[in-house]
Amino acid sequence: xxxxxxxxxxxxxxxxxxxxxxxxxxxxxxxxxxxxxxxxxxxxxxxxxxxxxxxxxxxxxxxxxxxxxxxxxxxxxxxxxxxxxxxxxxxxxxxxxxxxxxxxxxxxxxxxxxxxxxxxxxxxxxxxxxxxxxxxxxxxxxxxxxxxxxxxxxxxxxxxxxxxxxxxxxxxxxxxxxxxxxxxxxxxxxxxxxxxxx
Amino acid sequence: xxxxxxxxxxxxxxxxxxxxxxxxxxxxxxxxxxxxxxxxxxxxxxxxxxxxxxxxxxxxxxxxxxxxxxxxxxxxxxxxxxxxxxxxxxxxxxxxxxxxxxxxxxxxxxxxxxxxxxxxxxxxxxxxxxxxxxxxxxxxxxxxxxxxxxxxxxxxxxxxxxxxxxxxxxxxxxxxxxxxxxxxxxxxxxxxxxxxxxxx
Numbered sequence: 001x002x003x004x005x006x007x008x009x010x011x012x013x014x015x016x017x018x019x020x021x022x023x024x025x026x027x028x029x030x031x032x033x034x035x036x037x038x039x040x041x042x043x044x045x046x047x048x049x050x051x052x053x054x055x056x057x058x059x060x061x062x063x064x065x066x067x068x069x070x071x072x073x074x075x076x077x078x079x080x081x082x083x084x085x086x087x088x089x090x091x092x093x094x095x096x097x098x099x100x101x102x103x104x105x106x107x108x109x110x111x112x113x114x115x116x117x118x119x120x121x122x123x124x125x126x127x128x129x130x131x132x133x134x135x136x137x138x139x140x141x142x143x144x145x146x147x148x149x150x151x152x153x154x155x156x157x158x159x160x161x162x163x164x165x166x167x168x169x170x171x172x173x174x175x176x177x178x179x180x181x182x183x184x185x186x187x188x189x190x191x192x193x194x195x196x197x198x
Numbered sequence: 199x200x201x202x203x204x205x206x207x208x209x210x211x212x213x214x215x216x217x218x219x220x221x222x223x224x225x226x227x228x229x230x231x232x233x234x235x236x237x238x239x240x241x242x243x244x245x246x247x248x249x250x251x252x253x254x255x256x257x258x259x260x261x262x263x264x265x266x267x268x269x270x271x272x273x274x275x276x277x278x279x280x281x282x283x284x285x286x287x288x289x290x291x292x293x294x295x296x297x298x299x300x301x302x303x304x305x306x307x308x309x310x311x312x313x314x315x316x317x318x319x320x321x322x323x324x325x326x327x328x329x330x331x332x333x334x335x336x337x338x339x340x341x342x343x344x345x346x347x348x349x350x351x352x353x354x355x356x357x358x359x360x361x362x363x364x365x366x367x368x369x370x371x372x373x374x375x376x377x378x379x380x381x382x383x384x385x386x387x388x389x390x391x392x393x394x395x396x397x398x
Contacts, residue, residue, distance in 0.1 A: 033299025035322070036315035037306060040288070062315035065341035067286040069313075091262040091339040093237065095290060095311075109232040116290075118337075120233040120257035127232075142313065144286045144339035146260045 036060045036067075040095075040142065044069045049160055052168060055080045059152055066149035070131075072097070072139045077132025081170035084128045084192060086179040089146040093118040097139025100196055103127035107190030124179035126188050133198050151176055233257060237264045237337060246355050247363055250275050254350055261344035265326075266335045267292075272327025273397055278362050279323045279387065281374035283342040288313040292334025295395060298322035302389030319378035321387045328397055346375055 038060050049055045054076025059068035072080050077097065094113045103109040103125055112133050113119065121127050123146075131139040151163035166174045172191050179185075235255045241264040246252040249271025254263035267275055272292070289308045298304040298320055307328055308314065316322055326334040346358035362373040371391055378384070 033301070033304045034317040034320055035298045035304040037304075037308075038313040038315075040311040040313055042311075060313075060315055062284055062286065062341070063317045064284050065286060065315065065339075067313060067315050089257055089259050091257060091260055093262075093288075093290075093337055095288075103232050109234075111234060116236065116238040118235040118237050118255075118262055120235070120255065120260065120262055122231045122258045125231050142288050142337075144260070144341060146257070146339075146341045 034063070036062060038067065038069075040069050040140070044071045044140075049164065049168070052076075052080055055168070057164065059149070060155055061148050064146075064148060066145040066147075066152060068143050068145065068149070068152070070141045070143070072131040074132070074138040075136055077139045078130055078136045078198060080131055081168055082128050082131075082192075083167050083169060083171045083174040084126045084188065084190075085167060086124045086126050086173060086175035087145065087151075088149065088176070088178070089123045090121045090143055091118060091146075092121070092141050092143035095140040095142055097132055097137045098134040099139060099141065100130040100133040100198070101127065102129060102190075102195050105186040105188055107194055110196070124175070124182050124185060126173060126190075128192060128195055130195060130198060136198075231258075235262065238266075238335070240264075241266050241335075244355075246359060247275075250363060252355075252359060254344070254347055256343055256347075256350050259341075259343055261340040261342075261347060263338050263340070263344070263347075264335065265338070267326040267333065269327070269333040270331055272334050273325055273331045275326055276363055277323050277325075278371040278373040279321045279389075279391065280362055281319045281321050281372060281378035282346075283340050283344065283375065283377065284318045285316045285338055285340050286313060287316070287336055287338040290335045290337055292327055292332045293329040294324045294326055294334060294336060295328040295397070296322065296324040297389075297394050300385040300387055302393055305395070319374070319381050319384060321372065321389075323391065323394060325394060325397065331397075 044056045044058045047056055047058045049057050054073040056071040059066055094115050094117050096115055099113045101111055101113050101119060103121060105126060151161060153161040170192055173188060233255050241251045241253045244251055244253040249268040251266040254261055289310055289312050291310060294308045296306055296308050298316060300321060348356040372387060
């Protein structure tokens, strides 16, 4: 009798657990059906780039795109150096904080972007900026590159790609091979020193 | 002499006004090929169907779009199963029950900060405001120009968009681009809107 009661109790408990699991709508692992899932905050927080420190960066490749997250810590954002970048077409949105964004072959686009603001940067158009522009506050940007950004390397790699390292040297221009070889582009008439400082 | 003073004063005034009117950090939309977009402000101006706001902007080879559902409206929004070019989406407010895959095998509630990358033509749909029918905003980038959306003139709502959110017929409702319709060797879509869970 004792055994029967005990087994019944275990079965009831298991049934309850199953019902609970069945109604919990997060059963699919990452990558099911080719769909990639990323938790921005959780995943980016695991990837601090040092040096310089204060920059958290992670990304996921789609078949023909790369989705990336850049997060700059409060108090550090302004001091994260960024070279002038040239790469494939990109749509970036500010999720938190502020960015002084400068772009164009003559650096003719200058604007402070804040949460909810987006820019689309055509392929190879030079751009750079200062994060945490308003108050050196935490700043998060999510961005999608059109075309796989293969220079970033494999996802989840512990080693930071040379492409990103180069960007953080604040050298004048860091360009992908495709942009370096692009024919007929105008000369870039500005440098990182022309970026306004807060 | 009086005239000279007046002229100088006028010029000084005009110079001040010109400087004031041209803040150094705002050079406008489109300069240098860059497209600038205020996602929330512009989306609020474009109510595609009652309670559902939608706006977008094209890049040379991409389209950035914003979808917003008003509080109390998201769950009632009929979103067909979609198939189109590769897309990355991020929830920036609220929640979305997102279902995707040819067999509907990816199913997950996405909250603020959650992102998904959907390969070209992979079927997907969902319910906005899943948690409590709250205001929900999803931003998304299509990694090719979504030409079927037409001009990014904010006054237009294209048939392509309308078919995504209307004429729901469970079992047959797939809103797909010609590219996806004509895609060779794609598996069959084995699920329908009826298979999307409903919030309690």
